[in-house]
Amino acid sequence: MLLLMAGLLLPASVSYGQAGTFLGQVNFATDCGFTSSTGNRDGVGITFDGTNLWYSCYDSKDSDDSLHRDLFKANPKTGAVLGAWDIAGGIGALAYDATRNVIWAGEGGGPVVGWVIEIPLDANKNASSGSYTLAFQVPEAHSSPPISEDIVDGLAIDATTGTLYIHYDFATEFEMYSTNSGNFGSFLGYIQQAADIPRGTPVIPPHSGANGKCVLSGLAVGGSTIFQASDYCDHVWAVDKANPQNEQTANSFSITSSVPSGFDEKTLTCDTNTFSGFDAIWVKGVFTPQAFAFELAPGSCGVGGQPATTTPSATLSPTSVTFASQSVGTTSAPQTVTLTNSGGGALSISGITITGTNSGDYGETNNCGSSLAAGANCTINVTFSPAATGTRTAALTVTDNASGSPHTASLSGTGTSAAATLNPTSLTFAGQQLGTTSAPQTVTLSSTGITSLTISSIAITANFGETNNCGSSVAPGSTCTIGVTFAPTAPGTLTGSLQVSDNASGSPQTVSLSGTGLGPLAA
Incomplete structure (x- = not known):
């Protein structure tokens, strides 16, 4: 393509x-x-x-x-x-x-x-x-x-x-x-x-x-x-x-x-x-x-008949990394930044650090070592662990012997004090006659952060229904329940999801749903 x-x-x-x-x-x-x-x-x-x-x-x-x-x-x-x-x-x-x-x-x-x-x-x-x-x-x-x-x-x-x-x-x-x-x-x-x-x-x-x-x-x-x-x-x-x-x-x-x-x-x-x-x-x-x-191959060609370059050239990709909202005190999944030496000589790496205003909110691990051969690349994994709420910024900084050093990638994320969990994260219903509704199964929504969990919506897909006692917010340390029912409109395996949209990191929180419709329609 x-x-x-x-x-x-x-x-x-x-x-x-x-x-x-x-x-x-x-x-x-x-x-x-x-x-x-x-x-x-x-x-x-x-x-x-x-x-x-x-x-x-x-x-x-x-x-x-x-x-x-x-x-x-x-x-x-x-x-x-x-x-x-x-x-x-x-x-x-x-x-x-x-x-x-x-x-x-x-x-x-x-x-x-x-x-x-x-x-x-x-x-x-x-x-x-x-x-x-x-x-x-x-x-x-x-x-x-x-x-x-x-x-x-x-x-x-x-x-x-x-x-x-x-x-x-x-x-x-x-x-x-x-x-x-x-x-x-x-x-x-x-x-x-x-x-x-x-x-x-x-x-x-x-x-x-x-x-x-x-x-x-x-x-x-x-x-x-x-x-x-x-x-x-x-x-x-x-x-x-x-x-x-x-x-x-x-x-x-x-x-x-x-x-x-x-x-x-x-x-x-x-x-x-x-x-x-x-x-x-x-x-x-x-x-x-x-x-x-x-x-x-790197370093094998020059412009205008000039010698091929034997100097390193360092690039970071991407040059900007944005993390999703993350609860204060928790750590995100890593995002990868690639360091590439596109020059004709070895890249000597003297440091890979996190710098900037909220440098303590980010961490990194890498497989780069102290030298990167011409044409080679290595990976740097960056994580976000906000220490406070709000926008948190920093930079991934690579110091080396290439022109333009240090090379940087900007880092940004938002810390939030609300946190939410759903339990269980999947529900399976037994076979249900078409045109009838199953007994409810319960999903528990827990507010595990240090501030109230604000709920903007609770949605569910076709063939399933829900009722809840959650309201618009759940206090820290509290829970509410969501009753989920299955009302198949077609025979065979039917799937869907329950989604809770809120102010916690990872929103919307999701529960996967499945059930089997049994025909024909009940009289």
């Missing part, structure tokens, strides 16, 4: 810490779409700048390309387009560079093949139509075998080294180029597809994963990991950046069960901000204005 939240489709529940868990889907408000009979503008590239998702259009073959936009900035939660810019000739793969605040783009269908385009952004993460540079052209001879394709499938930047990773459409390797001054645009080498990834040949789609034929498409860099998508094989592979022949199976996953049939995965981008508490990777398809997000 999916939940629709602010335009972002989210799963009803997420299992934290499992790479490949589906996190959500965004539908962009503007599609590239078809523009003429001579060509189409397929949306393919995607990148995340820490706040916004960017996507691109390529294969722009219209006589007046200025009529169309090639680069879009969108809200990752709503899909709303926040800006659109024209890049002559269209663009393919995208990679946001957080070090330079630029977007690297692959030329995608214009008059020259294989150009890397540099698109500068301003402080508000906006581009400017016409403000871009043909940075350098990728020589086709570096690939093996040589490939004459547009750069539409894979582009990823390692912001720590300035290395730009490039993958061509339908190839089985990716190339590396420098973006550093002094050797800008220099070819650094190419890397073959990892041996244990099912290999295919550069053929025209539709490809089929069923026969084990896969070719690389999108790329993303996160810390020590390179993520690779595959044309039509519905899979994301993670390999070591230092040794790309080694697959990281813990971060490799299939997307088959989470995407529509026929989805052609193309480009990838890391996102550590959109899904609170999760590192995610977006998978963008071609021919569709959709992108799908999947969970990654």
Whole structure:
């Protein structure tokens, strides 16, 4: 089941810490779409700048390309387009560079093949139509075998080294180029597809994963990991950046069960901000204005080619806990607060305490210990024992080594001095002829608090009746009685309840009722 939240489709529940868990889907408000009979503008590239998702259009073959936009900035939660810019000739793969605040783009269908385009952004993460540079052209001879394709499938930047990773459409390797001054645009080498990834040949789609034929498409860099998508094989592979022949199976996953049939995965981008508490990777398809997000292991992906975070990040859920009215001097059932470390490093916990105005009215037990591993969570059980009547407030406070410490969850409850019990809490009547009424059975209502029990109503469901001598209040230490009868109107087992609504904690107090109707109706 999916939940629709602010335009972002989210799963009803997420299992934290499992790479490949589906996190959500965004539908962009503007599609590239078809523009003429001579060509189409397929949306393919995607990148995340820490706040916004960017996507691109390529294969722009219209006589007046200025009529169309090639680069879009969108809200990752709503899909709303926040800006659109024209890049002559269209663009393919995208990679946001957080070090330079630029977007690297692959030329995608214009008059020259294989150009890397540099698109500068301003402080508000906006581009400017016409403000871009043909940075350098990728020589086709570096690939093996040589490939004459547009750069539409894979582009990823390692912001720590300035290395730009490039993958061509339908190839089985990716190339590396420098973006550093002094050797800008220099070819650094190419890397073959990892041996244990099912290999295919550069053929025209539709490809089929069923026969084990896969070719690389999108790329993303996160810390020590390179993520690779595959044309039509519905899979994301993670390999070591230092040794790309080694697959990281813990971060490799299939997307088959989470995407529509026929989805052609193309480009990838890391996102550590959109899904609170999760590192995610977006998978963008071609021919569709959709992108799908999947969970990654904590600390395995960074934004804009930056290193994956190795610092802890602590969150409490929920951040507000409200208890039902509780009699003074009694203790409630526990409510659970979960502490999650969504960062890439261990969370050191120096204290879990109750603080605030009425801190003595609350207690806690936990299984957190002194350290919480990256991606792990623990539970804190909080109870309410009011020392006086009225609203009682406090806070659950966790002190740790994560940013924002101490982390708190507000606590609130109401102490009441009235208390009530019903005895017994269930009644069973013997078989009773339809149309007749049983002898009454007695339920005793006791006022066990230190102030009077105020009764607002005594209600009973169909097939049962009641009479009582309780009145509107019962003094402390006193009791009253409720006589319950059974008058079945249908044969078979009949159930109901007696409910007493009052000013005591746990109101309404309830007695379950059952009896058997015997037919036919009495004459």
